[in-house]
Amino acid sequence: MSSSQPFEPSSPFSVSHPRKSRFTFKQFSLLSQSSVHCPLRVIAHIDLDAFYAQCEMVRLGVADDQPLAVQQWQGLIAINYPARKYGLNRHVNITEAKKLCPDLIMQHVATWREGDDQWAYREDSFKHIATDKVSLDPYRLQSRRILATIKESLPPAPLQRVEKASIDEVFLDLSAQVHSELVIRYPELAGPPPYDDPTENLPKPPTTVLDWKADALVDLDSSETEQDDPDWDDIAMLIGSEIVRNVRRLIWEKLKYTCSAGLAQNKMMAKLGSGHRKPNQQTIVRNRAVQHFLSGFKFTKIRNLGGKLGDQVVSTFATDELTELLSIPLEQMKSKIGDDTGSWLYGIIRGEDRSEVNSRTQIKSMLSAKSFRPTINTIEQANKWLRIFSADIYNRLVEEGVVENKRRPKTINLHHRQGGQTRSKQLPIPTGRKIDESLLCDLAKTLLGQVIVDGRAWPCANLSLSVGGFEDGVTGNRGIGSFLVRGDEARAVNTANQSAAQDAIRDDGYADKRRRVGEVSSIRNFFKSESTEDSDPNFSADEDDNARHKADRCTAVMSDNGRLSGDVLRERSSDHTTQVTLNTYFCANCNKHVEETKREEHDDWHVAKELQDQDKPKHGAISSNVLARRPSQGGKSKKGANKAGKRKPEKGQSRLAFG
Numbered sequence: 253m254s255s256s257q258p259f260e261p262s263s264p265f266s267v268s269h270p271r272k273s274r275f276t277f278k279q280f281s282l283l284s285q286s287s288v289h290c291p292l293r294v295i296a297h298i299d300l301d302a303f304y305a306q307c308e309m310v311r312l313g314v315a316d317d318q319p320l321a322v323q324q325w326q327g328l329i330a331i332n333y334p335a336r337k338y339g340l341n342r343h344v345n346i347t348e349a350k351k352l353c354p355d356l357i358m359q360h361v362a363t364w365r366e367g368d369d370q371w372a373y374r375e376d377s378f379k380h381i382a383t384d385k386v387s388l389d390p391y392r393l394q395s396r397r398i399l400a401t402i403k404e405s406l407p408p409a410p411l412q413r414v415e416k417a418s419i420d421e422v423f424l425d426l427s428a429q430v431h432s433e434l435v436i437r438y439p440e441l442a443g444p445p446p447y448d449d450p451t452e453n454l455p456k457p458p459t460t461v462l463d464w465k466a467d468a469l470v471d472l473d474s475s476e477t478e479q480d481d482p483d484w485d486d487i488a489m490l491i492g493s494e495i496v497r498n499v500r501r502l503i504w505e506k507l508k509y510t511c512s513a514g515l516a517q518n519k520m521m522a523k524l525g526s527g528h529r530k531p532n533q534q535t536i537v538r539n540r541a542v543q544h545f546l547s548g549f550k551f552t553k554i555r556n557l558g559g560k561l562g563d564q565v566v567s568t569f570a571t572d573e574l575t576e577l578l579s580i581p582l583e584q585m586k587s588k589i590g591d592d593t594g595s596w597l598y599g600i601i602r603g604e605d606r607s608e609v610n611s612r613t614q615i616k617s618m619l620s621a622k623s624f625r626p627t628i629n630t631i632e633q634a635n636k637w638l639r640i641f642s643a644d645i646y647n648r649l650v651e652e653g654v655v656e657n658k659r660r661p662k663t664i665n666l667h668h669r670q671g672g673q674t675r676s677k678q679l680p681i682p683t684g685r686k687i688d689e690s691l692l693c694d695l696a697k698t699l700l701g702q703v704i705v706d707g708r709a710w711p712c713a714n715l716s717l718s719v720g721g722f723e724d725g726v727t728g729n730r731g732i733g734s735f736l737v738r739g740d741e742a743r744a745v746n747t748a749n750q751s752a753a754q755d756a757i758r759d760d761g762y763a764d765k766r767r768r769v770g771e772v773s774s775i776r777n778f779f780k781s782e783s784t785e786d787s788d789p790n791f792s793a794d795e796d797d798n799a800r801h802k803a804d805r806c807t808a809v810m811s812d813n814g815r816l817s818g819d820v821l822r823e824r825s826s827d828h829t830t831q832v833t834l835n836t837y838f839c840a841n842c843n844k845h846v847e848e849t850k851r852e853e854h855d856d857w858h859v860a861k862e863l864q865d866q867d868k869p870k871h872g873a874i875s876s877n878v879l880a881r882r883p884s885q886g887g888k889s890k891k892g893a894n895k896a897g898k899r900k901p902e903k904g905q906s907r908l909a910f911g
Contacts, residue, residue: 271456275484277445280454283488284431286413288518288606291539292485294492295609296424297514297522298499300398301531303420304330307394308359310508320357321349325381329361333531346378362387364640369689370647385622385640388419389648395419396651398503405502406495407432415609421526423519424499425609426492433491434484454484462490465497468529470541485539489515493536500534518605520555521545542603547575551601564589565597577601614659614722615652620644621667621716629710634700641717642692649719654687662721664692666699669714677702681719692719 275292282290300306304322309332314320319335321328323346331340338353349356362371363384371387374380399416406412406424411432413425435442438457445452460481472478496513503509513534514525521542525535528545537545551574552562566572568588569580578601585594599605620641628634653659665678677699685691696717703709836845839854846854 273454273456273483275454276451277454278450280431280434280441280484281450283427283434286425286427286609288608290427291517292427292430292488293517294426294430294488295516295519295522296426296492296496297417297519297526298402298422298424298496298511299513299523299526299530300420300509300511302330302332303395303509304361304391305332305335306509307391310394311390312357312359314357318357319353319355320359323358323360323378324386325378328358362390364644366636366640369643371644381625385620385637385644387644389644391419392648393651394507394509397507398509401503401506402499405499409611413609413611415611421523423522423609424496426495429495430488430491434488457482457484457487459487462486464490464493464536466533467493467497468533468535470525470528470535470537470545472538472541473544476540480540485517489536489538493534496534500532517542518603519607519609520600520605521603523555524549524553546601546603549574551577554600557597557600561593574601616722617718617720618645618648618652618661619716619718621714623714624712627711627713628715629712631700631704634712634715635697637715638696638700638717639689639693641715642689642696645717645719646687646689646692649687652722659722659724660687661719662723663719664695664699665718665720666696666703667714667716667718668700668703668709668712670708670710670712673708674714675703675706692717 283292320332322330360377363377411429415423510532512526512530514522516522516537521537525537528535550572582598668675
């Protein structure tokens with residue numbers, strides 16, 4: 253990034269009497285880590301100017317100086333800056349607004365209506381407060397576009413740290429990016445510290461005059477003057493201002509939105525700075541100007557001090573002036589409002605804030621709600637609104653990537669208010685089902701049924717439906733249907749698999765393991781009938797000739813590459829011929845060839861069969877001719893073999909009861 257002004261070459265360390273900065277090499281290193289403890293830290297807050305009004309101005313294409321307000325029912329929720337010149341504010345109703353500014357354009361927000369699958373802009377929306385529901389989806393969509401533009405204008409992580417604070421404001425931690433730019437502009441900062449001591453002070457910046465362009469600079473504290481030479485925190489803030497100025501320019505050029513910005517050492521000061529000069533300006537709060545800047549505020553304007561905590565502090569110390577709180581000692585604050593709160597308040601009114609910029613910008617929950625005036629009194633009315641809520645939430649889930657399974661909520665919640673009582677019900681969203689409007693509506697009706705069962709459901713003053721517990725979806729998984737093929741595709745795959753199998757047999761030499769095809773005897777030996785001449789003494793010469801005839805036929809139809817044709821294979825199956833494996837043994841008891849690996853199991857079967865055939869064993873032992881057929885195990889003696897019938901069952905076996 254080019255500098256906003258020409259920088260003089262920085263001075264080397266070898267100068268006889270180098271000037272020293274008040275910052276150390278260690279602190280400069282912390283800048284690259286975006287550490288909250290770094291005094292050189294640079295934080296920016298970008299705030300869209302009258303955002304809802306700007307969205308409507310861009311959508312309608314009205315002129316920049318045209319007064320416009322965003323209407324919701326009978327009130328105004330956003331007013332652009334040209335309209336504010338007429339004294340309009342959000343406390344003015346639409347009738348008074350027209351009197352104050354006759355040329356005012358009042359655009360009602362988009363609404364949902366029962367039966368619609370999408371929000372829409374309607375001319376008569378303000379007349380249907382009882383049947384329509386407000387939709388802010390158009391503004392959420394523009395907010396996402398602006399956020400994407402901001403991210404595109406910055407370098408990728410880890411240099412980029414962006415936090416979406418709300419629909420129209422963003423925090424940027426520019427520390428790491430500023431560090432990388434400082435090293436480029438001032439190479440001596442990249443070297444090791446003198447004596448390899450990180451606590452050594454940095455040399456003073458060679459630049460004595462800084463060009464802040466059109467930025468609004470907050471005046472320095474009373475103890476500081478503009479004639480003082482800038483230090484590295486000023487240089488870092490200057491580079492940060494250049495980055496933010498470029499971001500704001502890109503937002504305007506690409507999307508036609510203006511925004512204001514504040515830059516400071518922490519989030520609290522940056523947010524105060526962005527609201528200091530509006531619209532379309534940026535304010536720089538240098539470290540030397542913090543106290544002077546804060547002195548002009550009531551502390552209730554400070555982030556996190558505008559609610560109940562602010563009210564508690566005002567009532568405790570009887571003041572809302574920040575300058576008066578500065579005189580209160582730390583111990584007194586702790587004793588009055590507690591140790592933790594007192595310590596935090598003591599630091600925050602002095603401009604100290606250690607909160608991080610959280611780079612997670614994804615939403616955590618989605619809510620769709622409606623307050624009823626007049627109240628609703630039947631389940632039919634409530635179900636109508638639940639359908640609208642479900643459509644509203646699902647529409648936003650689609651934009652969040654639920655359809656593509658990028659992110660998915662885990663729970664659904666229903667909040668119901670009747671009189672002064674609010675009840676909440678929750679259900680898990682089934683993980684095995686696709687999320688759609690129907691599923692959300694069914695779950696919502698179930699939750700409403702639970703509320704009704706509890707009693708006192710009517711009249712209902714408010715209903716809201718929300719989903720939360722978002723988690724990243726599992727990607728890359730395939731459903732079982734994706735593994736199945738049908739029709740022509742299945743036949744094509746089957747043909748390809750058969751060809752591949754034949755090629756594999758040919759390639760791995762399986763055909764070479766068999767005897768040569770030309771030898772007729774090899775075919776006869778390869779195929780044996782169930783009753784062979786070795787086992788059947790009645791095997792006749794006619795049957796032998798028949799076997800030779802079959803072998804000759806097999807040889808005649810053998811293909812050139814040694815494979816049998818399909819006809820021969822089918823005939824072999826019809827004649828009940830079997831292929832005998834080479835590793836077999838012949839069982840004399842049943843006159844069959846059995847695979848060697850199944851020999852022991854086969855012999856055990858004969859033993860059990862003979863025991864079953866005996867009505868009552870005479871001596872409680874197995875006959876010797878049966879035992880003789882059992883192979884000896886590991887060289888056991890006959891004596892040991894004779895005890896086989898009495899051995900204990902092995903694990904997983906049980907003794908059969910015969911007789």
